[in-house]
Amino acid sequence: MAKAKTWIEPHPGGIYVKPADLWIDPSRPVERAAVTHGHADHARSGHGAVFATPETLAIMALRYGVDVAASHNRGFAYGDGFELGGVRFSFHPAGHVLGSAQILMEYAGERIVVTGDYKRRSDPTCKPFEVVPCDIFITEATFGLPVFRHPPTAQEIAKLIGAVRAEPDRSVLVGAYALGKAQRVIAELRGAGWDAPIYIHGALEKMCALYAGHGVDLGELRLVSEADKAEMAGQIILAPPSALNDRWSRRLPDPVTAIASGWMRVRQRARQRMVELPLVISDHADWDELTTTIAEVNPGETWITHGSEDGLLRWCELTQRKARALHLVGRDLEEEEA
Amino acid sequence: MKAFAALIDRLIYTRSRNSKLALIVDYLRHTPDPDRGWAIAALTESLDFPAVKAAMVRALLATRVEEELFRLSRHFVGDTAETAALLWPESGKPLPFREGVGVGSIGLAQGRWTPPAATREQSSQVSLPSPEGEGELSVSQAVDALSAATRSDAPAILASLLDRLDADGRYALLKLALGGMRVGVSARLARQAFAQAFDVPIDDVEELWHAIPPPYAPLFAWGEGRAERPDLKDVAFFRPFMLAHPLEEESIDLADYAAEWKWDGIRVQIVRGGSATRIYSRGGEEISAAFPELVAAFDQEAVIDGELLVRGEVQGGEAASFNALQQRLGRKTVPKKMLADYPAFVRVYDLLAIDGNDLRPLPWTERRRQLEGFVPRLADSHFDLSQIIEARDFDDLAQRRAGARDAAIEGVMLKRRDAPYVAGRRAGLWYKWKRDPLTADCVMMYAQRGNGRRASFYSDYTFGCWSDAGELLPVGKAYSGFTDEELKWLDKFVRDNTLNRFGPVREVEKSLVLEVAFDSIHSSKRHKSGLAMRFPRIARIRRDKPAEEADRIATLLAMVT
Numbered sequence: 001m002a003k004a005k006t007w008i009e010p011h012p013g014g015i016y017v018k019p020a021d022l023w024i025d026p027s028r029p030v031e032r033a034a035v036t037h038g039h040a041d042h043a044r045s046g047h048g049a050v051f052a053t054p055e056t057l058a059i060m061a062l063r064y065g066v067d068v069a070a071s072h073n074r075g076f077a078y079g080d081g082f083e084l085g086g087v088r089f090s091f092h093p094a095g096h097v098l099g100s101a102q103i104l105m106e107y108a109g110e111r112i113v114v115t116g117d118y119k120r121r122s123d124p125t126c127k128p129f130e131v132v133p134c135d136i137f138i139t140e141a142t143f144g145l146p147v148f149r150h151p152p153t154a155q156e157i158a159k160l161i162g163a164v165r166a167e168p169d170r171s172v173l174v175g176a177y178a179l180g181k182a183q184r185v186i187a188e189l190r191g192a193g194w195d196a197p198i199y200i201h202g203a204l205e206k207m208c209a210l211y212a213g214h215g216v217d218l219g220e221l222r223l224v225s226e227a228d229k230a231e232m233a234g235q236i237i238l239a240p241p242s243a244l245n246d247r248w249s250r251r252l253p254d255p256v257t258a259i260a261s262g263w264m265r266v267r268q269r270a271r272q273r274m275v276e277l278p279l280v281i282s283d284h285a286d287w288d289e290l291t292t293t294i295a296e297v298n299p300g301e302t303w304i305t306h307g308s309e310d311g312l313l314r315w316c317e318l319t320q321r322k323a324r325a326l327h328l329v330g331r332d333l334e335e336e337e338a
Numbered sequence: 339m340k341a342f343a344a345l346i347d348r349l350i351y352t353r354s355r356n357s358k359l360a361l362i363v364d365y366l367r368h369t370p371d372p373d374r375g376w377a378i379a380a381l382t383e384s385l386d387f388p389a390v391k392a393a394m395v396r397a398l399l400a401t402r403v404e405e406e407l408f409r410l411s412r413h414f415v416g417d418t419a420e421t422a423a424l425l426w427p428e429s430g431k432p433l434p435f436r437e438g439v440g441v442g443s444i445g446l447a448q449g450r451w452t453p454p455a456a457t458r459e460q461s462s463q464v465s466l467p468s469p470e471g472e473g474e475l476s477v478s479q480a481v482d483a484l485s486a487a488t489r490s491d492a493p494a495i496l497a498s499l500l501d502r503l504d505a506d507g508r509y510a511l512l513k514l515a516l517g518g519m520r521v522g523v524s525a526r527l528a529r530q531a532f533a534q535a536f537d538v539p540i541d542d543v544e545e546l547w548h549a550i551p552p553p554y555a556p557l558f559a560w561g562e563g564r565a566e567r568p569d570l571k572d573v574a575f576f577r578p579f580m581l582a583h584p585l586e587e588e589s590i591d592l593a594d595y596a597a598e599w600k601w602d603g604i605r606v607q608i609v610r611g612g613s614a615t616r617i618y619s620r621g622g623e624e625i626s627a628a629f630p631e632l633v634a635a636f637d638q639e640a641v642i643d644g645e646l647l648v649r650g651e652v653q654g655g656e657a658a659s660f661n662a663l664q665q666r667l668g669r670k671t672v673p674k675k676m677l678a679d680y681p682a683f684v685r686v687y688d689l690l691a692i693d694g695n696d697l698r699p700l701p702w703t704e705r706r707r708q709l710e711g712f713v714p715r716l717a718d719s720h721f722d723l724s725q726i727i728e729a730r731d732f733d734d735l736a737q738r739r740a741g742a743r744d745a746a747i748e749g750v751m752l753k754r755r756d757a758p759y760v761a762g763r764r765a766g767l768w769y770k771w772k773r774d775p776l777t778a779d780c781v782m783m784y785a786q787r788g789n790g791r792r793a794s795f796y797s798d799y800t801f802g803c804w805s806d807a808g809e810l811l812p813v814g815k816a817y818s819g820f821t822d823e824e825l826k827w828l829d830k831f832v833r834d835n836t837l838n839r840f841g842p843v844r845e846v847e848k849s850l851v852l853e854v855a856f857d858s859i860h861s862s863k864r865h866k867s868g869l870a871m872r873f874p875r876i877a878r879i880r881r882d883k884p885a886e887e888a889d890r891i892a893t894l895l896a897m898v899t
């Protein structure tokens with residue numbers, strides 16, 4: 001078991017797999033990178049070769065112009081993988097965003113799983129997380145404190161729809177991260193029966209189209225830039241969080257500002273963001289999901305990449321599980337994206 | 339508790355005053371007694387449960403949540419009540435992402451870690467109603483339970499209440515129990531909501547409010563037309579203040595108006611009725627606790643209106659600046675040293691009632707006559723009479739106003755001699771004629787986005803003046819004085835000249851001169867420049883003036899009073 005430390009090295013800038021000379025989610029350009037998902041703090045541009053799911057490659061192509069067709073970049077469906085330097089790599093659903101994967105590595109009889117970011121509750125835009133048994137479980141801990149318990153998504157979506165209906169002369173502007181959260185909120189709204197056109201900021205357009213191209217039904221989307229102010233009254237508008245209080249929002253009919261994020265659980269945080277309608281909708285595992293997942297995977301050792309690692313470490317200690325924090329750097333988008 | 343929790347949540351995230359008002363109005367109309375009364379008392383911080391304090395809540399949490407996880411959580415959240423509300427274990431509730439898996443099995447308390455034996459025993463000794471209780475927990479049930487709590491059974495009682503609520507409900511309960519609601523609802527706003535909810539005159543609500551304790555049942559009965567207006571005989575109730583308009587007329591005839599100095603303190607009303615003496619501030623908030631020496635010294639069955647001031651050494655025992663008075667405000671208890679260093683007194687200018695007789699319908703001249711006879715009955719150590727300014731005519735008055743050097747003089751009050759004392763601001767009865775504002779040319783340093791309608795505009799500006807060393811030091815912050823057009827221009831300036839961003843704040847290129855008007859300027863330890871302005875506002879945007887030619891700190895120091 002202790003062999004793992006001879007073939008895998010956690011560095012501040014990513015996880016290095018020695019026998020394969022490959023990095024997982026490196027923060028700097030490298031020769032060979034395996035990428036868990038398309039968020040910018042995991043997927044960077046400039047790598048020599050990228051190994052990821054086809055959806056993640058498509059997202060990277062859209063964001064960074066990564067050449068998907070180039071033979072050195074390879075896409076693998078869930079369950080598939082490749083072998084390099086004696087290490088068997090395979091991709092398994094993480095339930096975080098479209099194409100997000102846990103990466104399982106098998107080498108010399110040892111199994112290591114890198115989760116990237118993940119969640120356990122249902123998401124109409126991506127495949128649900130699968131428990132992959134392993135010896136070392138390398139997990140995120142964005143919400144690694146017991147104060148984070150995301151309420152049921154349906155309850156938050158109902159809150160959003162209720163807010164729009166309560167003030168038909170206004171609009172509700174939802175700040176949602178451009179990759180993943182925005183599409184999920186739209187898909188959840190559709191699932192809850194919201195059939196009206198949903199208005200979007202231009203920055204969301206291409207990613208929504210990409211999701212739709214992958215079979216995620218987002219219904220009718222309209223660009224705010226092409227809409228009349230009057231027609232958006234009583235409607236739902238989505239924008240990246242950075243646009244919420246920007247000049248852009250002046251074209252909207254008296255918007256109620258909302259943010260969809262796990263951080264909205266904490267009132268003072270929501271207040272600081274000038275939010276009127278906090279929606280606790282997260283693409284990251286909450287405390288119960290994190291702890292349940294560790295218990296279900298039941299690894300020999302748990303490594304924690306980023307987030308509130310102190311809380312999760314403490315829980316591991318209390319439940320007598322071997323664990324350590326890796327202190328990976330550059331995972332700084334969480335505030336916006338979680 | 340659900341409706342109350344929802345109300346608090348909405349209030350937290352609602353910034354506009356009118357929207358807050360609408361939320362409370364709606365709540366008062368649709369919530370039964372006595373819940374709404376207790377709720378409004380909680381919102382205005384009028385409840386106190388001596389047995390329930392933050393330390394007790396922390397100790398209670400320690401029996402349910404492991405200490406280190408609590409500490410980390412508290413550190414992250416920054417508020418004990420909210421941390422406790424979020425952490426409180428909901429045992430037996432299935433995980434939201436998968437049916438049938440109980441949080442408890444691997445959650446906080448029921449895992450391999452167990453609470454210390456001592457606390458476990460303690461909580462099992464007390465017999466309590468079943469955690470589920472009967473139906474939804476009401477605000478009044480919670481208040482009753484908390485009021486009955488003693489220090490020894492309070493933890494168990496609070497725990498049984500928390501067990502019956504969800505996270506939002508727990509937050510509401512803990513805020514109700516501990517105070518520190520911080521939802522931006524003043525007592526004044528709550529009373530306005532009451533008046534609006536039941537369409538009754540705000541002046542009546544103001545008068546009645548302090549006379550009736552929570553949950554205000556007679557008040558609601560009156561509001562809903564189910565009962566007569568409550569009788570306030572022998573009660574030290576608040577009378578709404580008579581207010582003044584700014585003087586805009588060129589000149590007025592002093593035969594019709596009496597002139598007094600306008601003092602730069604805080605307006606207070608002191609009421610003695612029954613056996614109680616109470617001091618009310620302008621908004622009708624009771625501030626008796628902050629000024630115990632005045633409560634003790636006011637021994638006459640009367641109601642006075644006056645200016646609360648602090649005696650200052652610099653002025654040779656006369657009224658000190660507002661700055662000194664600020665040391666005394668907002669206190670629940672006053673240390674002895676504070677009483678000695680900042681002795682308070684009231685400069686009395688009106689008499690509203692005496693020996694049970696309401697003088698408010700009488701003309702000012704008659705009230706003044708009675709006032710002059712009454713003030714000598716009060717201890718001169720704590721009360722004096724506001725003097726009438728003897729001016730030959732309006733021009734003479736203008737000269738005296740211009741020549742007034744006393745730091746505690748803010749301007750002149752003009753009161754119509756034949757006017758009764760009426761609540762609020764009535765045209766032509768009272769005028770305030772402030773001293774001309776001071777101005778300084780300052781340089782914009784930082785800008786912050788506003789609230790509500792101004793959320794997308796950089797509308798709050800921090801500005802500075804030059805030190806002798808040639809450094810720009812902040813001297814104040816202003817968010818008014820400009821037109822909508824000017825705001826648009828300023829917003830664009832900020833966006834086009836941003837140097838740094840710190841969350842909602844932007845640091846800007848130090849190139850724009852703002853002419854800032856302010857009522858007075860004081861020394862302050864809070865700012866690096868050592869200065870603090872009163873009522874600063876943007877008087878003009880000086881695009882014509884180079885930043886280097888803005889005023890120096892030394893110039894402002896010379897204006898300090």
